[in-house]
Amino acid sequence: MDQLIADWRAALAPGGVLTGAEAAERPRGPWTRLGEPLAILRPVSTQEVSTILKLASAAGAAVTPWGGCTGLVDGCLADGTLALSLERMAAIEGIDATAGTMTVQAGCILQTACEAAEAAGLFLPLDLGARGSATIGGNIATNAGGNRVLRYGMTRDMVLGIEAVLADGTVISAMRPLMKNNTGYDLKQLFIGSEGTLGVVTRVILRLRPAPVSQDTAFVGVDSFDGVARLLRRLERRLGGAMSAFEVMWADFHDLVTSAPARGRAPLEGRHPYYVLIESLGGDEAADAARFEAALTEALEDGDIADAAIARSGAERAAMWALRDDVGQTSRNGPIIAFDVSLPIAAMEAYVDQVCTAFTGRWPGLGRPWVFGHLGDGNLHILARVPAGAGLAERHALEEMVYGPLQAIGGSISAEHGIGLAKRDWLPLARSPEEIALMARLKHALDPTGVLNPGKIIAPPPR
Ligand code: ZN
Numbered sequence: 118m119d120q121l122i123a124d125w126r127a128a129l130a131p132g133g134v135l136t137g138a139e140a141a142e143r144p145r146g147p148w149t150r151l152g153e154p155l156a157i158l159r160p161v162s163t164q165e166v167s168t169i170l171k172l173a174s175a176a177g178a179a180v181t182p183w184g185g186c187t188g189l190v191d192g193c194l195a196d197g198t199l200a201l202s203l204e205r206m207a208a209i210e211g212i213d214a215t216a217g218t219m220t221v222q223a224g225c226i227l228q229t230a231c232e233a234a235e236a237a238g239l240f241l242p243l244d245l246g247a248r249g250s251a252t253i254g255g256n257i258a259t260n261a262g263g264n265r266v267l268r269y270g271m272t273r274d275m276v277l278g279i280e281a282v283l284a285d286g287t288v289i290s291a292m293r294p295l296m297k298n299n300t301g302y303d304l305k306q307l308f309i310g311s312e313g314t315l316g317v318v319t320r321v322i323l324r325l326r327p328a329p330v331s332q333d334t335a336f337v338g339v340d341s342f343d344g345v346a347r348l349l350r351r352l353e354r355r356l357g358g359a360m361s362a363f364e365v366m367w368a369d370f371h372d373l374v375t376s377a378p379a380r381g382r383a384p385l386e387g388r389h390p391y392y393v394l395i396e397s398l399g400g401d402e403a404a405d406a407a408r409f410e411a412a413l414t415e416a417l418e419d420g421d422i423a424d425a426a427i428a429r430s431g432a433e434r435a436a437m438w439a440l441r442d443d444v445g446q447t448s449r450n451g452p453i454i455a456f457d458v459s460l461p462i463a464a465m466e467a468y469v470d471q472v473c474t475a476f477t478g479r480w481p482g483l484g485r486p487w488v489f490g491h492l493g494d495g496n497l498h499i500l501a502r503v504p505a506g507a508g509l510a511e512r513h514a515l516e517e518m519v520y521g522p523l524q525a526i527g528g529s530i531s532a533e534h535g536i537g538l539a540k541r542d543w544l545p546l547a548r549s550p551e552e553i554a555l556m557a558r559l560k561h562a563l564d565p566t567g568v569l570n571p572g573k574i575i576a577p578p579p580r
Contacts, residue, residue, distance in 0.1 A: 152196030171286030184255020190537030223254025260310030262533030278322035338389030363493035460528030
């Protein structure tokens with residue numbers, strides 16, 4: 118290993134290899150376990166990434182790619198491996214306003230990319246809580262979802278071209294800004310959502326959208342889950358595809374983020390079992406606002422919603438979104454475990470009841486798990502407090518409660534966070550043996566020595 122590190126020091130630009138205290142001092146987020154990498158490699162170009170991987174593959178040295186390390190499934194856990202951080206490849210190389218594209222390096226922070234698009238009068242719709250530290254490369258590696266999937270899709274839907282480096286150092290440059298390109302296998306899809314196991318994304322061409330002219334936001338209370346489901350379909354129809362967010366909070370989560378020490382305050386007076394944050398983006402301020410209000414008024418009159426507040430200023434809108442984003446409140450009295458599942462909307466109410474009943478039955482003192490999510494995408498986040506002194510057995514029991522029922526109702530153990538290491542053992546609940554075997558064949562074909570983020574998504578073959 119010492120020889121390998123010396124080789125990298127010689128090959129990379131100054132500051133390209135961090136070891137010892139320099140590596141140990143790296144900041145780590147509250148949600149993320151990074152482990153203790155042998156060294157942190159910080160390339161400044163695709164060519165350097167290629168050099169790193171060529172040497173690593175030849176030596177059989179495992180490499181864990183790092184973006185912003187804001188994932189929640191231990192995908193960045195680099196214990197005993199070399200961490201490959203894209204932090205020095207963060208440039209926005211260009212924005213083509215006519216084509217509506219942005220060419221960007223993988224280490225660029227998501228929020229920086231969004232602001233650059235906005236400055237050019239365009240819009241990068243990807244939006245998630247970790248926007249200030251997540252990177253574009255990490256978003257692609259994990260196929261990040263977030264708050265606007267309902268209208269704009271997952272990260273996958275925003276990627277036109279990709280440049281990635283394979284485990285053996287081969288550079289695959291597919292940097293084409295084309296919307297349509299049916300020329301055989303769409304190779305970029307191999308890397309999107311593969312969590313750094315098939316290649317390291319270095320540069321990308323993103324599809325941008327026109328900047329929205331109008332932004333209408335409302336916070337509504339709903340008295341039944343059927344009402345929530347009806348409201349979703351009504352607004353999809355009534356707003357003609359302009360709805361960009363339909364975020365539901367179960368009452369316990371709403372109460373948590375609207376009571377001290379949380380700084381948020383309830384936008385509505387009464388208490389309801391469900392709250393929905395609704396947002397619509399459009400191109401005509403006056404007409405869109407009128408249509409938005411009319412749709413909500415109809416829903417009120419028909420009894421689908423019980424009460425509603427429409428944001429009348431940017432500050433009111435920000436306050437509504439701050440409630441949804443204040444997920445940190447869930448850990449104010451102790452550690453929590455966060456789950457990210459998807460399932461048919463028709464099955465949600467019974468599923469949530471089943472999970473919460475099982476949880477409070479086993480650990481009565483901990484309260485019900487908090488539930489919220491991107492309901493328009495069929496995606497729920499469930500955050501449960503961890504029993505004091507809980508070990509692996511308790512954790513497994515909790516996972517069984519959350520994941521166990523999903524197979525029978527056709528759900529998924531990960532809607533948007535990925536598999537990483539944290540969910541690997543549960544993958545057979547969501548994918549068939551044949552699918553998992555094909556994943557293993559792809560992994561072996563692209564990374565025969567198993568050096569890229571080994572053990573993530575699927576277990577490595579026995580050596
Ligand atoms: Zn989410």
